[in-house]
Amino acid sequence: MERNNLITEKYRMTFDYHTHTVYSHHNHGKGTIEENVQAAVKAGLSGLAVTDHGPGHRFYGVRREDFPLMRREIDRLKEIYPQLKLYLGVEANIVSGGHCLDVNKEDLRYFDFILGGYHYGIPGGYCIGNWLDAHRAAPKAFGRRLLIKNTDMAVKAVYENDLRILTHPGDKGRFDIGELARACADTDTWMEISTWHAHLTTEEIRICAREDVKFVISSDAHTPDRVGSFEGGLQRALAAGLDIERIVNIEEC
Numbered sequence: 387m388e389r390n391n392l393i394t395e396k397y398r399m400t401f402d403y404h405t406h407t408v409y410s411h412h413n414h415g416k417g418t419i420e421e422n423v424q425a426a427v428k429a430g431l432s433g434l435a436v437t438d439h440g441p442g443h444r445f446y447g448v449r450r451e452d453f454p455l456m457r458r459e460i461d462r463l464k465e466i467y468p469q470l471k472l473y474l475g476v477e478a479n480i481v482s483g484g485h486c487l488d489v490n491k492e493d494l495r496y497f498d499f500i501l502g503g504y505h506y507g508i509p510g511g512y513c514i515g516n517w518l519d520a521h522r523a524a525p526k527a528f529g530r531r532l533l534i535k536n537t538d539m540a541v542k543a544v545y546e547n548d549l550r551i552l553t554h555p556g557d558k559g560r561f562d563i564g565e566l567a568r569a570c571a572d573t574d575t576w577m578e579i580s581t582w583h584a585h586l587t588t589e590e591i592r593i594c595a596r597e598d599v600k601f602v603i604s605s606d607a608h609t610p611d612r613v614g615s616f617e618g619g620l621q622r623a624l625a626a627g628l629d630i631e632r633i634v635n636i637e638e639c
């Protein structure tokens with residue numbers, strides 16, 4: 387993988403809180419849990435979380451019957467790789483109904499913590515509208531209404547669930563990013579600066595930084611060779627003038 391030497395000489399990622407494995411179905415995630423673990427050890431991380439897509443996703447979602455298998459595999463690997471803090475999470479999908487996530491109370495016993503993010507491919511998440519809007523195939527007023535609906539849905543997901551991280555806020559739809567930052571600040575939810583996705587953008591980081599919110603940079607790796615990748619996210623944070631102390635998993639070398 388290409389590395390930005392200036393950044394990697396000066397900063398290091400301590401913990402990668404957001405990675406995918408083969409449990410994200412249809413060949414979406416490419417590596418096994420153990421391959422991600424080995425990649426994390428090789429990258430010199432002190433911690434790793436495996437966080438596959440929530441079960442509501444029509445294509446990529448984890449099968450619920452896989453939750454106990456993943457838990458057992460994580461617990462087995464913790465014994466083999468004691469130098470790494472290893473956690474099992476899930477990147478739950480933000481949806482418009484109920485408590486606005488596609489995981490339920492029974493599911494939670496398998497996870498050390500949960501992440502929440504907005505994606506296409508979920509029933510009940512305005513995804514057809516957002517897709518049309520993103521591809522300029524929807525009327526203008528429709529886009530404005532979507533901004534309100536998307537923001538309401540994501541804010542509710544933040545307040546009604548104990549999310550560790552709101553993943554790639556602003557991706558795949560219009561959101562009032564300042565409102566999301568206020569909700570995250572209120573609930574001590576970290577806002578993700580994704581290395582895989584373009585969000586938070588530099589401008590969005592500037593808006594969010596006005597609130598008393600913490601940030602996390604994630605690889606969102608879908609292949610083991612991307613585990614621990616943080617340069618792209620950190621470049622945007624530095625461009626936004628963000629105080630590095632506010633990023634929970636980056637430290638100066």
Ligand SMILES: [Zn+2]
Pocket residue numbers: 477503504505553554
């Ligand atoms: Zn995601």
Ligand SMILES: [Zn+2]
Pocket residue numbers: 404406477553606
């Ligand atoms: Zn992800």
